Amino acid sequence: SQKIEQNSEALNIQEGKTATLTCNYTNYSPAYLQWYRQDPGRGPVFLLLIRENEKEKRKERLKVTFDTTLKQSLFHITASQPADSATYLCALGSARQLTFGSGTQLTVLP
Amino acid sequence: GAGVSQSPSNKVTEKGKDVELRCDPISGHTALYWYRQRLGQGLEFLIYFQGNSAPDKSGLPSDRFSAERTGESVSTLTIQRTQQEDSAVYLCASSRGQGNGEKLFFGSGTQLSVL
Numbered sequence: 001s002q003k004i005e006q007n008s009e010a011l012n013i014q015e016g017k018t019a020t021l022t023c024n025y026t027n028y029s030p031a032y033l034q035w036y037r038q039d040p041g042r043g044p045v046f047l048l049l050i051r052e053n054e055k056e057k058r059k060e061r062l063k064v065t066f067d068t069t070l071k072q073s074l075f076h077i078t079a080s081q082p083a084d085s086a087t088y089l090c091a092l093g094s095a096r097q098l099t100f101g102s103g104t105q106l107t108v109l110p
Numbered sequence: 111g112a113g114v115s116q117s118p119s120n121k122v123t124e125k126g127k128d129v130e131l132r133c134d135p136i137s138g139h140t141a142l143y144w145y146r147q148r149l150g151q152g153l154e155f156l157i158y159f160q161g162n163s164a165p166d167k168s169g170l171p172s173d174r175f176s177a178e179r180t181g182e183s184v185s186t187l188t189i190q191r192t193q194q195e196d197s198a199v200y201l202c203a204s205s206r207g208q209g210n211g212e213k214l215f216f217g218s219g220t221q222l223s224v225l
Contacts, residue, residue: 004152032211036132043201043216044116044153051211089152093211098143102152 002028004101006090012107019080021104023073023090028099030092033066033073038087038103047088048075080108111164116202116217123192124225131187131220135204142185143203143214144177151200159185192224 005024013019023033032051036044049068050057050073057064064074077084087103115134123129135142140161145153155169159179170176174192179185189196199221203214 033211034211041218043203043218044214045218046213049211049213091153095126096158096160097155098157098214100145100153 002026003027003100004090004092004099005010006088006101007041007104008059010105010107012109013080015080015110017080019077019084019106019108021075021088021090021095021106023075023101025071028071029068029091030094032093033064033099034091035064035073035075036091036100038089044089044100049082058076077106082108082110084108114202114204114215114217116200116220118220120221120223122223122225125148125194128190129192129222131189131200131202131222133185133187133204133217134184135178135185135202136215137206138182139204139206139215140182141205141207141212142179143205144185144187145201145203145218146171147199147201149198156178156187156200189222192222194224197222197224 001033003026003059020038035047038044045099048064061078065074085107087105089100091098117132142159144156147153157177158166174190177187199219201219203216205212205214
């Protein structure tokens with residue numbers, strides 16, 4: 001069955017460092033992958049999209065990579081700030097469905 | 111409105127009662143999704159509507175769950191004979207089109223508590 005795994009533990013990092021979150025998947029061939037941010041009590045907010053034929057995408061301090069051979073996406077936040085603290089969800093997409101991972105809770109310590 | 115609106119924001123009900131959750135998508139968005147999120151968990155797909163096509167109901171966990179959508183506007187998710195395991199946040203999202211990377215815009219969800 002399809003399975004999506006994100007960093008199993010909450011991730012704590014020091015302000016100014018680069019946070020790296022992983023999203024691994026099995027038994028799936030997604031056409032694209034998205035990353036969302038979710039704050040407590042709120043719905044997820046879209047951050048980045050990367051398609052299967054793309055290796056890397058950047059947006060301001062965010063960078064995402066997509067390796068379809070390893071079946072893995074890495075999500076980086078450079079120069080992290082306490083305001084980046086949230087849960088980050090990866091989502092794998094195909095024709096009609098978008099399947100979400102369980103998320104990684106990131107805490108950036110001042 | 112500017113975003114996806116869900117109501118009520120909180121719902122407390124007794125086991126065995128029926129509940130109805132409402133979602134107002136962004137105007138012009140043809141696709142609408144319902145997800146369930148249990149505490150500390152990821153999003154579990156429930157149902158997907160796209161225009162006038164037959165909905166994808168493959169995620170509905172039991173026949174107690176049903177959803178309707180009026181054209182390309184309001185959707186309601188109904189849970190009959192609620193059980194305690196139905197307690198969760200129910201999230202609605204809409205997007206401009208079908209698949210192919212269209213980003214989803216989420217509402218803030220309905221927190222359902224079944225006592």
